[in-house]
Amino acid sequence: MTNAPNAPTAPTAPRESPDTSNTLLGRVFEAVLFDMDGTLVDSTNAVNRSWRRWADEAGLGESFQGARHGVPARQMLATLVPADQVDQAVVRLTELELADTGDIAILPGAGELLASIPEHRRAIVTSATRALCLVRLTAAGVPTVATVVTIEETSRGKPFPEPFLAAAARLGVDPARCLVVEDAPAGLEAARAAGCATIGVEGTHAAADLVADLVVPGLDRLRILVQDDGVRFELLPA
Incomplete structure (x- = not known):
């Protein structure tokens, strides 16, 4: 009785080489x-939760498409509420964001x-x-x-x-x-x-x-x- 040959070893995936051609490097x-x-x-989750809660309080409902990341909150709020309500909206959103540090x-x-x-x-x-x-x-x-x-x-x-x-x-x-x-x-x-x-x-x-x-x-x-x-x-x- 002869021993069965060893199963072939799966090749190790090559480590990805970085692109060193970029001139910035x-x-x-x-x-x-x-x-x-x-x-x-x-x-991200904290930001989205705070904005979603603010939008619900503001009565925007499903019309609110979410926060635009990377843009100051005041700039975005100015597109969502009348000009005379922006300051109040900033204060409330800030309260919500400061309180939410989960995850x-x-x-x-x-x-x-x-x-x-x-x-x-x-x-x-x-x-x-x-x-x-x-x-x-x-x-x-x-x-x-x-x-x-x-x-x-x-x-x-x-x-x-x-x-x-x-x-x-x-x-x-x-x-x-x-x-x-x-x-x-x-x-x-x-x-x-x-x-x-x-x-x-x-x-x-x-x-x-x-x-x-x-x-x-x-x-x-x-x-x-x-x-x-x-x-x-x-x-x-x-």
Whole structure:
């Protein structure tokens, strides 16, 4: 009686090689400007719950199509209620959002990426208010960042360039030497208008909806290399 031959071993799937041909990966940037919601922090469910509750209270019913991510709340509310009701709507929505921190979490790779960038070369630029920004960063456990630009600090929010121009000015760098990391089309539009390079992060929106110099499935695909004159990005294998 002869032994049966060993079953063939299934080949191991090759590890995906990163695309190193993208010219953004060879550039040195003086600063990196991060969006918050959908980029560093997963707050989608909390955002949607708060907006849905506000819409129900406002009597919008099924006509409400949901929040437009990446756009300041006031700008969107102004399209939904009469002008004399916008301030009241902002106050109520803010109350709902500040109270809802359930399942807010830091996104994969965000903590490591932030921690690898020197303090004077990083900032958070968000369409949220300062109070809401701090609540969500704390709930998610995001490392403390000294330079945070919120909606109260600019004359116009995304998709206008003012938020990123303000962040570059506070860091003392040329916007053209800044890299913006964003998950929303409005934020990427604002970054381009400010003259910044861009990385789009999939999640809130599909890759096809993100117009950026480089699009990645998550921040865990990126690594920072620190140099005397700035930082460089590397794209890691999947």
